[in-house]
Amino acid sequence: MNLENNLFTDTEEKRIKALQSYNILDSLTEQDYDDITLMASIICDVPIALVSFVDKDRQWFKSNLGLETKSTPRSDSFCSHAIEAINEPFIITDSRTDERFKDNPLVVGDPNIVFYAGIPIVTEDGLGLGTVCIIDNKPRELTQKQLVALKMLSNQAMNLLQLRKVNNDLNIAQLALEIQNKKLEVYNKDLEVLIDKNLSDRVKEIAAQNITLATMNKELEAFNYISSHDLQEPLRKIQFFSSIIIDKELHSLSDKGQNYLLRIGKSADRMSMLIKDLLAYSRTTTTEKTFEKILLSKLIQDIKYDLQEEIVEKNAIITLENDLEIKTITFQFRQLLHNILSNSLKFSSTSAAPRIIFQCVLDNGNTFRKPFLDRSKSYYYLKITDNGIGFDNQYKDKIFELFQRLGSQELQMGTGIGLAIVKKIVENHNGFIEAESHENIGTTLHIYIPEVA
Incomplete structure (x- = not known):
């Protein structure tokens, strides 16, 4: 018995919660619901038709055709019994002879219910929220068609509730x-x-x-x-x-x-x-950065003319292994080559004539396998090698700093600015420069200049 009461309590709590979720209780009258009660009254030829919702302690009428009150106590409610039989119509032919209702205040007093038929308004989860019901003051029977019509009106009431939600x-x-x-x-x-x-x-x-x-x-x-x-x-x-x-x-x-x-x-x-x-x-x-096309051989020839005395004095051999038209800031790039060639002549070995080799190619950044190069771009790669006195390779980055001079004191003939200028010019072209050297063997410079459209 306790188990049944607990189950009833759980179901009732779910039913009340479902009813409240539609926010229908104590709402204003609506034509759609009044149409349902009017249709029920006409179809069954009764004076009273209701759309009733059963709350915790009362039954409340959303539409009440033929009845003045808006609610009655749940303890007196016929609809409270009807919602328990959710799959069947709840019909009382003559309440005066029914033990459950003969002493009900709604039977012995106003509105003097004799006949009652209620069709439950049921959710998809099988919870009875209320009824579409009809009432008469005399005993009567309903035809099957009338019951089918009442069922359709009950379904319509549920559809209106769902739409409302x-x-x-x-x-x-x-x-x-x-x-x-x-x-x-x-x-x-x-x-x-x-x-x-x-x-x-x-x-x-x-x-x-x-x-x-x-x-x-x-x-x-x-x-x-x-x-x-x-x-x-x-x-x-x-x-x-x-x-x-x-x-x-x-x-x-x-x-x-x-x-x-x-x-x-x-x-x-x-x-x-x-x-x-x-x-x-x-x-x-x-200075303004204006890029122009010029043959590398033309630039080197101009520089050789400027440094002719030093070249002749030292019997220097200067070789360009492959000529290429490059697009650069011309006067700056001429300064770059001038400084590199001048440096190679200044720091040449006393035991051998200077030999300076220029090599240049244009290729994709991916070819050179350098992490600092963009693989989607093309670069002019200029390699300059000499057989001069060289320097300790641990200083390969320091030589590009301002006022840095390496080597013996008697051989420090430069100002320490020449290679700093070279690096600055390379950076002005958005390029990169690297050096490698060994003492008494020579120096190689690697210059990468991105191709400009």
Whole structure:
């Protein structure tokens, strides 16, 4: 018995929860439900027809044709019995002779129920929520067609409930969407304000950077002018007067004086070379990048002409193994080749004539198997090899830094800027440079320049 009561309680809890999920109780009258009661009354020719829902302690009428009240206590309800027989119509032919109802207040008092027929309104889960019921004040019987019609009206009531639930869910979802949209609008406005502020701050920052850059460019131009004119001019005078003294007065000086004078001349020459190299380095940063096509052989021929005296003096052999038309910033690339060739001549071996070999190919980045190259691009690969004094290979990266000179003190004839200029020019072409060397064997430079359309 306890088990049956527990099962009943569980089922009843599910039924009440299902009824509440439709949000139908105490709702306003609706024409669709009133049409159902009107049809039931006409089909069965009765004065009272109801669409009734059984709550926990009451039965409530969504539509009540022929009845004034909106609800009655569940303890007096005929419909409470009807929802338990969910698969069958619940019919009381004459309540006055039925032991269950003869003393019911709704039988002995208003509305004086004698005949009752209720068709349960049942969910898909088999839970009876209420009934479509008809009432009369006299005994009667229903035909099979009338029962079928009442069943159809009960199903229609359930369909209306289901539609109501779907609409309620849609309304809730729409309300949630509207709330979310309002939140999103507020967020977007806040985001727009934030973007506008950040953009404004960034514009101001860029403007300030442009002003700073313009100032730096002016200072660099001033430096270039000072370097090319104000610094070079005193040096030219030192060199000029030193050369006059050497030509005309050297014999009248002591050996120590002659040594000092010669050292002054060499220092002035070195200072002049340093200024020229610094100017060349600054130009690689500030000049406009205009790419042009030119034969590599043409560039090397021009450089050989510039360095003719050194080449002849050292019996240097300069070879281009394969010519190629390359697209570069021409005057910068000429400077690059000039510095490399000049370096090879300066640091040549005393035991063998300088031999400098240029090799150049154009190929896909994947061919060279270098992790820093883009495999989807093509590169000019320039390999320059000499047989000079070389250097310890552990310094292969350091040689491209400004003012770095390697080797014996007596062989340090450069300014330490030449290869820094070379690297800067390679970077201006979005390229890469590597070096490898061994002391007293020679040096090889590997240059990769991306092909420009």
